[in-house]
Amino acid sequence: MFDQVTAHDRRSVLYDWILRGGIALAYVYFGAAKFPSGTGSEWFKIFQQIGFGQWFRYFTGAVEILGGLLVLIPPTATIGLVVLASTMLGAVLIVAFVIGNAIFCIFPGAFLVGLLAVWLSRGD
Numbered sequence: 001m002f003d004q005v006t007a008h009d010r011r012s013v014l015y016d017w018i019l020r021g022g023i024a025l026a027y028v029y030f031g032a033a034k035f036p037s038g039t040g041s042e043w044f045k046i047f048q049q050i051g052f053g054q055w056f057r058y059f060t061g062a063v064e065i066l067g068g069l070l071v072l073i074p075p076t077a078t079i080g081l082v083v084l085a086s087t088m089l090g091a092v093l094i095v096a097f098v099i100g101n102a103i104f105c106i107f108p109g110a111f112l113v114g115l116l117a118v119w120l121s122r123g124d
Contacts, residue, residue: 019118020077024068027084031064049099063087081119088112 034043034057047057064087070080091108095101 016122019121020071023081023084023115023118024072027064027068027071031061031066031068034058034061034064046099050094051098060087078119078122081115081122085112085115085119088115 034047036043037054038044043057044054047054047060050056063083067080067083067087070076070083072080088108088111092105092112095105095108
């Protein structure tokens, strides 16, 4: 009737919260960094190279913030991980094929692999 919570279960829950909290902090930070609109900002230049217009920078920032927040809420964590992984897959493809600098695919690619590893470790 009453389940016993073992020390291992508590560590798993704590580990999950720490991982999700770190992901949320990182993506809320990266998403918010895309909003300052000075022409000298690095994100402004990157999204200028992409060629979709600066609206795409704002959209990407909003999606990253939303995904980060969804990861924090246990019932929506998987949805948040999927949203963020999709964003990173898009970043890999855009950097490789639109910007044409395959070496810079390492960064979004590493984030994509990390997000997939967290999703798989959760067993959802």
